Amino acid sequence: MSKEEEFIHLIQENQGLIYKITLIYSKEKDEQDDLYQEIVYQTWKSFDQFKRASKPSTWLYRVGMNTAITHLNKSKKKPLMVSMDQTLFNYSEPMDSKKDEKIQWLYAQIRKLNLLDRGIMFLFLEGKNYEEIGQITGVSTSNVGTRMSRIKQKLKSEATPKPTKIWN
Amino acid sequence: MELEEMQSLWADLSQKIEKQDKIQKELLMDITKQKFRKKLDGIRLPEMIGSVICYVYAMYLLSKFPELELWYNQVFAMITILIMTILPIASLNAIKSMRSVKIGGDAPAQMLEKFAKSKIKFWKVQRYGVIFGALTLITVLPPIAEIKGNMDFISKPLFWAIYLPCGLLYMYFFSRWALGKYKKVMNSSEQLLSEL
Numbered sequence: 001m002s003k004e005e006e007f008i009h010l011i012q013e014n015q016g017l018i019y020k021i022t023l024i025y026s027k028e029k030d031e032q033d034d035l036y037q038e039i040v041y042q043t044w045k046s047f048d049q050f051k052r053a054s055k056p057s058t059w060l061y062r063v064g065m066n067t068a069i070t071h072l073n074k075s076k077k078k079p080l081m082v083s084m085d086q087t088l089f090n091y092s093e094p095m096d097s098k099k100d101e102k103i104q105w106l107y108a109q110i111r112k113l114n115l116l117d118r119g120i121m122f123l124f125l126e127g128k129n130y131e132e133i134g135q136i137t138g139v140s141t142s143n144v145g146t147r148m149s150r151i152k153q154k155l156k157s158e159a160t161p162k163p164t165k166i167w168n
Numbered sequence: 169m170e171l172e173e174m175q176s177l178w179a180d181l182s183q184k185i186e187k188q189d190k191i192q193k194e195l196l197m198d199i200t201k202q203k204f205r206k207k208l209d210g211i212r213l214p215e216m217i218g219s220v221i222c223y224v225y226a227m228y229l230l231s232k233f234p235e236l237e238l239w240y241n242q243v244f245a246m247i248t249i250l251i252m253t254i255l256p257i258a259s260l261n262a263i264k265s266m267r268s269v270k271i272g273g274d275a276p277a278q279m280l281e282k283f284a285k286s287k288i289k290f291w292k293v294q295r296y297g298v299i300f301g302a303l304t305l306i307t308v309l310p311p312i313a314e315i316k317g318n319m320d321f322i323s324k325p326l327f328w329a330i331y332l333p334c335g336l337l338y339m340y341f342f343s344r345w346a347l348g349k350y351k352k353v354m355n356s357s358e359q360l361l362s363e364l
Contacts, residue, residue: 016185062275103177116277124171125178138275152171 007047011040014060017126024110024122025068035071042067061136065119072115109155120144121151219256226252232315245311251300259297262290298343305335 022032123133134141226249265286313322
């Protein structure tokens, strides 16, 4: 399998993961598309490191989160170079409206956290344990625990989901 | 909402996302290639142009150095050459350090720290750049005047009385504008660090 084919396979297998990172790190559809492109680009750029990585999933989480953090830091809206209309990510797929509302509330709450805590919460929701979260984010396991309890408190203190529209 | 409920919601969402169609191969490579070209053009060009201008000027002064007979002009020429050689190297080095943050290698916490530190380093280099740039305003003229065989105008106190305040005023406003831009970058780095 050529490098290009391996890369395409990796992205296709993990496109959901990349998509979820864009959801928690950006709010607007354009920003999400731009961030998606940036993550794909950064993955390609550092693809040789991926081949040496002992745990490919850890590596991909890192690339995605690091890209999101640095991308947000630039915070400049740039015109999209490639239209993402063809990506077939369908936000408006009909869902249980109450559930949809709750999910949107959940995104909104996560986006209120600081950049690192946002990543920690994302990995927690992805089902990673504290040790794995620590390995991916570079934060000690005990620190992950401390941060998680703070995040829990913060989320608990928020009101229950209110019917708000987060994006179109 | 409890965390367990959030996890269950997230699992639902993950399942839904997994059902999406695969991103098309052609589109994927288009994204990658276009981003790659854009990055290369945007980052390298302006800094490289500035450095080339400095090096061309330094080479010119160096080639004309044997023509300088006055000792103070030799000193001024040496200072100018050194500034025009070292400053671009320092600046390019600082940018290289910013760009060397490994998105695919470091953990987010380490990456954020490295990113912020290299930006601070870049900021320092820019500040020294302003100071030495102001010094070059003085050191650059006398050797050039001797090379061109026109020492008259720099020996007139009136020339310096006009040139120096105007030059320093220009440097002041230019550096205020440039450093203001860099300060914004530094502040955002500090904000990132403080969020850790």
